[in-house]
Amino acid sequence: MKNTILVTGGAGYIGSHTCVELLNNGFEIIVVDNLSNSKLESLKRIETITGQKPGFYQADITDQTALREIFKAHKIDAVIHFAGLKAVGESCQQPLSYYRNNIYGTQVLLETMNEFAVKRLVFSSSATVYGDPHSVPILESFPLQATNPYGRTKLFIEEILRDVGNADTLNGASQPWQFAILRYFNPIGAHSSGLIGEDPNGIPNNLMPFLSQVAIGKLPVLSVFGDDYPTKDGTGVRDYIHVVDLAQGHIKALQYLLGKTADTAICDAINLGTGNGYSVLEMVKTFIEVTDQAVPYKIAPRRAGDVAACYADPSLAEEKIGWKAERDLKQMMIDTWRWQKNNPNGYN
Template structure:
């Protein structure tokens, strides 16, 4: 089976590519490398010992997307590509709506044209918004509170309409909670551009000495220690969830949403303590005011994924932190040290002709 992975050089995409190759799938990566690094492709090939056919193409260029489908017999698409920073989406909402929604529409148009009707979509728990009802189930009302979350919600609605128009489609909507961790080899991991938006990469950059201290936004919530509680999931568990979803859509028709999380929450201070154990470092922090819109507790009900996809997360908080620290300590500047390395024949990057639309 040939799987097209859009955004396959990104954090979750790269780990999913590794798991796909391990299970014998043939993959093709489409990525514009605006939010990722070409070195990730090298590392995927290094870990798996397999070639990674890669196209440097933007989804907004329909002509180039069609060229990929024309040149390859694709069976299924796993769709990661998109802008993903919540704060940035508030500042430049039109960029997010154009890139995430238009890119997905173009992808689906081309898929339909070439008879490829199996899709795993990278959605997000942000579609639920600031709900106070936990654990969050898939039938919880969707009320995203920022442009990024709204793009995910809108795309889900678009995909429901696509299926309603043609029941030959089979689509899985995967709503991630908080991915952290890295591949146990330490060769691929999260490599945020600029100041990290998420807790774990910020903690790890404090531990490595790139940041002075961690800001904890509020310690007066009604939680175990007063800090916010979230559902953190190891990125490899998350990647394996995509394989189980791929098996599901290959065997059935329809469209459905699934929460991918652990089903339990950890507080910010619990994460700090776990990372200190993993790194043997002290993480200095200060308590600051709550952020507008933050809620006390958020974690998933994951029973649907367990029953329907035969999937559940298996890696705990200590492994999440140990793998994050291994990646960070061995790659203090992420992929940048090898940014100029040659992709080479083992991992060819195909540069399609034409103008590549910027996405960041």
């Protein structure tokens, strides 16, 4: 019998790609999404890609009544939790909405899961929990500290999961919580079909959607924030990972949890990155090279809260869940451009 997985935020960028991988790996899925930063069209396209229609509820994770109805209607085996607000700049302007949506939303989800004895969760965390790392590459054992409200919500949620797991151990629970906390680096790219990809509301916050919108002529010029960092060319260095590799990391994490007996307590934090750091200017040059598109850019002042360099040591992921990134930077660029070219206005 197929395992049924509840996917919060499953219509979003990473969520939709993970839904494709779940369906392709024989799972039943139920998507819960409030569509505040995603489109229903992505679910239709998941069906086009996989030939399978995902179950869908338009609901907010802060709405306990709605969540209870969903858990009553389906026998859920595990949850993958993506739902959350995710823009660093916006989080500095609207911290309360980030704390309510991300932290309180997760609390409501955990309470509901506990009520229905569903105690396996894969959580979408972030490399922002490392703050400004003292060195790179970053290991999971590095000190945790966040430099903005978005990062703090991810860090607080991680702490909540650790506390909830520890409580089960203290209380001698016969079915303790099983958590896989996935700390993403910088997901880019799109599904090779060109049918699903990143479709941000308004002006993109992230480099690749901004860069590709400049290439297609939707935006006039790319701002490169800071060229005076202590890096190879002065621009910020990040670990960019193909979104399909990232999605497959969730499948491996889920299989890892499902492979454990119900009486095994688990709370593991795992980096999902490639281990390679690329600067902003390297990204621009590679994109131009691969797509043959012009990308006008200008150097702008540093952005508050940005760190100089951030890339993963991903060896624990391979050791613990048998996962490693396979797609290279050129593939990420080809897939980003195919999505942008085929969908100049995103899902609209």
